[in-house]
Amino acid sequence: MLTLFNRLCSWLMFIGGFSVVAMMLNVVADVVAKLVWNAPIQGTVEMSSYYYMVALVMLPMAFVEMQDQQISVDLLFNHFPNWLKKLALIFSCLAAAAILAIMAWRTGLDAMRALHVGEVVMGGREVIVWPSRMVLPLGFGLASLAALVRAVLVLRGQPVTQSELDEGMS
Template sequence: MLTLFNRICSWLMFIGGLGVIAMMLNIVADVVAKLVWNAPIQGTVEISSYYYMVALVMLPMAFVEMQDQQISVDLLFNHFPDWLQKVALIFSCLAAAAILAVMTWRTGLDAMRALRVGEVVMGGREIIVWPSRIVLPLGFGLASLAALLRAFLVLRGAPVTQSDLDGGMS
């Protein structure tokens, strides 16, 4: 089960990376079209904002959580005894899972509304954006599940922090 979840997270990370490449190509093409033919690609800003940026931020969230690569401040944590580090990790994973679950629920409601009304934005042209709204609860939900899995792994005594995985060298 954990292996399957890690594969899904890795694929979503890969798709998020493809979003970066697609955004770069789209923006370069837009700049070239504007400079060479004085005809920019309509909707580039909107597509970048509502599709590429959402994909590259939201899809890798679970991967980042599972790999313990999120931003953290462990000024005191490294000085805690092992048992207190374990308690702190469990607490922080459960708190993160709860917050991410609330965000999943809230963005899920927004996604359902956007789907129901067929949400679009107007820029250089009308852009359909309701599909991108579905990516938010997907990203938050998988990240919440990843945080719960990490809490479970801590309880089992499995290595879950980057320093554990590096052998204490980070």
């Protein structure tokens, strides 16, 4: 089950990375169309803001959490005894899981509202944005699940990150 979850996280990371490429191609095409034909691609800013950037930020969240690659300050943590490190990791993972679950719930309510009203934004042209609202609860929810999985792994004394797995093999 853990392998399946890790594979899902990796695929979402890939899709998030693909959104960078898609955004780059869209923006370059927009600039070229504007400079060469004086006809920019309508909705490029809205697509970048509501689709590409949302996918770039939200989809890799679970992968980042599972790999313990989020920004952290461990100035004091490195000086803790092992039992306190384990306790602090469990507490921080559970706190992160709770906060991320609340964010998933709240953005899920917003996503359902956007779906019901058929949310659009007006820019160079009308862009349907309600589908992009669904990505937020997905990203937060999977990141919450990843934090919970990490807490269980720490509690069991199992390796949590790839680097810990590699250290155990050497």
